[in-house]
Amino acid sequence: MATDILIVDDEADIRGLVAGILEDEGYGARTAKDSDEALNAIIARRPNLIFLDIWLERSKLDGLQLLDVIKRDHPDVPVVMISGHGTIETAVAAIKQGAYDFIEKPFNADRLLLVADRALETLRLKREVRDLKQRSPVAQSLIGRSTVMNQLRQTIEKVAPTNSRIMIFGPSGSGKELVARMLHASSARAPGPFVIINAAAITPERMETELFGVEGGEGQGRQVGALEEAHGGTLFIDEVADMPRETQNRILRVLVDQNFLRVGGATRVSVDVRIISSTARNLEKEIADGRFREDLYHRLGVVPLRVPPLAERREDVPELVDYFLDQISQGTGLPRRRIAEDALAVLQSHDWPGNVRQLRNNIERLLILATGDPDSAVTASMLPPDVGSLVPSLPNGNGGEHLMGLPLREAREVFEREYLVAQISRFGGNISRTAEFVGMERSALHRKLKALGIG
16 A cells, blocks of 8 residues: 655646646655645644654644644654755754755755655554553464364455455464454555554543544643544454444445545545454344344455364364474473373363463463472463363273373273272272172173283
8 A cells, every 4th residue: 555655845847846746756745835735634633753854834734743743732743854054953953853864956866766765664663662562472373273274364365365355263262363463464555554453451441532533622622533543454353342333334434435534624535444343242133122223234255254162173282283393382481391191181181161261371381380400390280270171081080080181992992990999999809899899790800800900
């Protein structure tokens, strides 16, 4: 998508020259001749980069004064000052006030493009750093080679470049945000922002402010909303079913008109945004109950994607465990432990209602609380009790976790041995009473005990 660059200069030929150079390289350019036009252009839509003349003759604010206003309201937007002959000292002073760089008249096209590229790259890196600070440790790609995951990857590759709106369905913790990030990264919008708004985590009173922003004025600063922040990129609305009905009405108008009003504003803001949404709920039921608009559902879900729960892809658990062991060990400095076969079998047999997120949390807890030699394997008996709740118990009262790592024949022998030892103990070593209770002939029981190595 075209990057939005604003050129502010009082000379029409300079504005046209800079805009032409940038547009020839695929950038989107808007122009303003004075501070009033510039501020109105910024209000209409916040640009990605601003080229600003230092002097701005016949303007209410000169370039330095306008720079102060821009940096106060939009500190992250890079501003490149345009300086004439003899104004280098002023341009350096502007950098101290927050300008990213300066270029001198007459322009060198290569220098202009180099400065623009570097400024936009700096903006992108700042955005990525902020994003990384906000994100919990998550995988960067889908982990697992099960059939359902391979099909999901193929679907992502097919629909990501289309620019269609996508609705992602799946239970909590299954990886819906990761799928949304992959869709953005594989699209033409990848250089643009990826903005997340979690409808479940925002109060209904704050929803429209977070989504559409606030116009400001009368002592209140202007706030850029998620839609404007995502211009040229992707907006991911997580748990869209939690969005208030009134907000649903407004977002529907945005999808139709591609513009909106900030809260308290009168100027329409035009945006170019791809919307990806997700939900863990049954939206058809939400629609039937009157909690979600059916027309919004059809507009957001042009392409539906389903992320399967972990219980539907148990064969991926070993690979996920291996990935999380590496990730958590590197992130925390804890020694990487080996997971024994019986423990891995228990992890695969668990239903994981919290899905991949719950599995990761349990692996982290294991690494933190595991005792013994760091080089020794983590066995099934070391797993949290809630994870091993489905594992069969042995007759002696102990958990049968180690049975999960054995083939049926060996597991049956272990069970029979423990079972018969427990029954003999129960009847005080009386073989006749034990044989009667377990339904075997006394001689047959003797042979079984001998075969199992029970003296």
